[in-house]
Amino acid sequence: MKALRHLNKYFWKYRYRFILGLIFILTSNIFGLYPPIYIGEVFNIISDSFNDGNLLETNQIKGQLAYYAFLVLAFAVCKGLFMFFMRQTIIVMSRMIEYDLKNEIYNHYQKLSISFYKRNKTGDLMNRISEDVSRVRMFLGPAILYTANLIISISLIIPKMISISPKLTLYVLSPLPLLVVAIYKVSSIMNKKSEIVQEQLSKLSSISQETFSGIRVIKSYTQENFAQLQFMNAAEDYKTKNLSLIKVNALFFPLMILLIGLSTLFTIYIGGLEAIAGHIQVGHIATFVIYVNMLTWPVASLGWVTSIVQRAAASQERINEFLTEEPEIKNQIKESTTIAGNIEFNNISFTYPDTGIQALKNVSFSIKEGETLGIIGKIGSGKSTLAELLCRINDPDSGTICVGGKNIKELNLHDLRDAVGYVPQETFLFSDSIYNNIAFGNKQSDNEAVHQAAKQAGIFENIKQFKKQFDTVIGERGITLSGGQKQRLSIARALIRNPKFMLFDDCLSAVDVETEELILQNIKIQSKNKSCIIISHRASSIKHADQIIVLKDGEIIEQGVHKTLMNLDGDYAHIYKKQLIESKH
Template sequence: MKMFKWYWDFLKKYKFKMALGLMLTLLVSLMQLINPYIEGTIIDRVLIKGEVGVLIPLLSIIIGVTVFRCIVKFGYQMMYEHISQDLIFKMREEIYCHLQNQDFNFFDTTRTGDIMARLTGDIDAVRHFTAWVIYNVFDNFLTFTFAVVMIFFVNAKMARILLAITPIIAVVAYKMTNTVRPSFFAIREQFSKLNSVVQENISGNRVVKAFAKEEYEIEKFSRQNELFKEKNLDSSRIWEKYLPVLEFFASMLSIVLIIVGGIMVIRKNLTLGELVIINGYIWALNNPLRMAGWLINDIQRFFASIDRLINLVNEEPKIKNPKHPIQKEKVRGFVEFENVSFCYRDIPVLKNISFEVHPGQTVAIVGPTGSGKSTLINLICRFYDCNSGKIRIDNVDIKDMDKKELRDNIAASMQDIFLFSDTIEGNISYGNPNASMKQVQWAAQVADAHEFIESFPEGYDTIIGERGVGLSGGQKQRIALARALLKNPSILILDDTTSSVDIETEYKIHKTLKPFCENKTTFIIAHRISSVKNADLILVLNHGKIVERGTHGELLQKRGYYYDVFKNQMGDFDVSAVGEVC
């Protein structure tokens, strides 16, 4: 029932068009009964009784009814197609908007291929149901019902004999419905898995080729493809079991009519014209019964698809906006962590993190891989919620702030760089689409990207491949940095932003960043001491805890983890001129 309610929420906008379409379907179903009756009349009156004068009018009626019926049928079929396209347009749009509201938790646990399968194959199953199945179910039901009435009108005895077979068909159809439904659910799930394998392979094609794993990927795809084939064959075996039975009993109607009807004509209990009329209506009994199996398949496919779509829509984001958010259109940048702890899938990542950062200060976060550096930054943006403790910006708990306003005040150049398949200008101006070309170029210059961008034949209009394919790691990092700078945020996050550039380029970037960062709260995550040594506060994370904190000089005096990293990178001498940070 929940499935139909969700579906009806989209369909009800077109309820008057649907009603008109069903009325036209009713009209066509009634018109289908006219020609067989006239054909029988021609047999009795023209061929047997010799009333030649009525032949032309009766033939004219047959031709007129056929032409008019075809026009009306084409009209309502086009109407249903338009309704279905409008409906899935709205459905796709709503699901896509729902996906935009999902948080990192959802995308961490949901395969991209599964989402794509739902937005393509499952949506198309809904379109097919709306455009074709609905009116066909109605049409076949009406056609069968009207045919039974007309056969009773012509000869009640023959009608009762023919109808004696239909309960058997109904039982077979019911059993098929219950058997085939789980099969379609299994097909849709396996299609999602197959889609995921293809999506991952295409996205990671460079890794595949770098490790010469083409054969392995083909084998992996073949396994999923084989399973998908088996699921479809399982469904086909159900059809093989039930559809021939439906076909057999549907065909029995014609055999019964020929045998019993012939005997009745010989005994004068039925005229030849009446036999022709009933024979003309046999298709109206046969066709719906034959179509029953295919319509059941399509209905069950619709149920499987709509169920998967509803499960996607019902997936609620864990990070929700407060009902009455505190308005903060522009923050100053005071950031405070108070005893913050965070677990990811029940695994402790951060433990009792506390520190304060004042507007205009720069905080560097260093530590070994997996110590929780990027996670800490993700909590500031509220990509995840901490399990305990509080995070405040300008003395307001970020859980009490509007998510969009919070993130509008933060710009991040993340460790996992993503560039869109767009122009370089489009990628840089992504966070500030109204920026002028002059502003875009300024951001690129600060990020030391302007020079290499200008070296491309198309300059800033150069289309870069998906995820920045075609650019080096350092070039992608600098474009991502320019994108963050152009947003002009109150809080700037640089997560391993210069790890792929050489020392000289890093020095130039830090030097140009210094005046930009003077009035902003800046977080820097880096492994190079040269990137963090001039920060106002350096936090050293290890196993999710702050094990050291202080300035560069203070941490060197403690001779702990930071000192060891410094010694490994710089040796025994102080290189104070290596670079400057914000």
């Protein structure tokens, strides 16, 4: 329950709407309070007229009946109107809070570090924001509405009933607690079962999602039957679980109607006895029957509401878990800082906490402003890890990284990331037009800037060949680009930012050697005074760099310019010679 306190700030934000909603609930209940009495009066008039034998005065009776009929109708209309208003306030409030809460969660997600995303599955993150928020909304809307309605109707109706006959009131209300318990039990079972169904449904959708995204592999390995079987089993499971839910569901309404019917029967029986004994009038039985019916719905909903509140509390607790998560990498500096100068890595070590793999060991180097550093090394030697440390996607365990003589932890994080034109090893493009994908790097860019970036990245001619050129949509909704085209597009996206430093992580592995060299040279010439880090598996691509480092198992084993390293005749020279021979064949 404590978890739900998080929502207090939203109740406060929408307090006027909430209070207005309570007033509307009260008003609609007041309008509902009188029709049963009028109906009772009608019964009394008719029964009195029989008793007295006053059948001559039928016209007068007709008039009275019409009068009461009009009153009942008028009150029903007013009640309906205020019910409309109460939904318009309370339910609308719940939707507004739902919107706020979703935004709060989303906003918080964006602040969290990459390691958070590694720890949690995407499906979980999405569930928090959709499924869990919906459950909390059920508490904010229907649960609060029904609870307020219950409290108000009980406090209005029961005194009225007592004023007519305390004894009858006691009798007819006695089965209601039973009703609450029964409904609570059934809805708890229903909730448990629907959770199981929900879980199975997400299994089913992840199976289909995986098979669709891996459809090429499935087809080329002719594993369609296997995929079909896998889906069928999961679907069968889903069906079985759903059928079991439906059984309980089917029980819910009949049970409610039965219990309500029983209490009506009870009222008529006891009321009849009381009327015969002369303690109450016949009309009062009718009034009681209607009152009992009016009470049973809200009372029955109490059982339902209890289970909604329990679910909402559990969901809110899960949401709070994420909301209280602190980003590991925080921006400590509020004011903006200029990022320029030499880049220095001093004794950097880094171990991935989840795998315990030490990816970098005592790495030190420095790049003068405007210089190019080439990094080469075997798979898993720590190249990408090094790149991520510079953008502060991770922070090193020991050692310092300085830019312009200042530790990057003391620089404004946003400015730092803005200053680095980082092209990650794995390209990720959005399902959007080519234009928007490039302009994503710099939202203020115009047509010319986008074209210029495309030219620099060596993809302009390719784009021109597409029918829709820059408007070509890529990804799921459009054409599929080749690996090399994707890589060059993501380079264009980085270039358009006009960054201070450039950081290319093996981002031209899918183009041929000559094109890679050409593009890198091109970029270097056009941005003469920018520092540049090029990570590549090809020695030829970095041989012109002002400095080359060779990484092996997270350590620098060779360092220097191309010529020095060739003279050294170590790993670098070995890779270079081998690749030279390969390229000639």
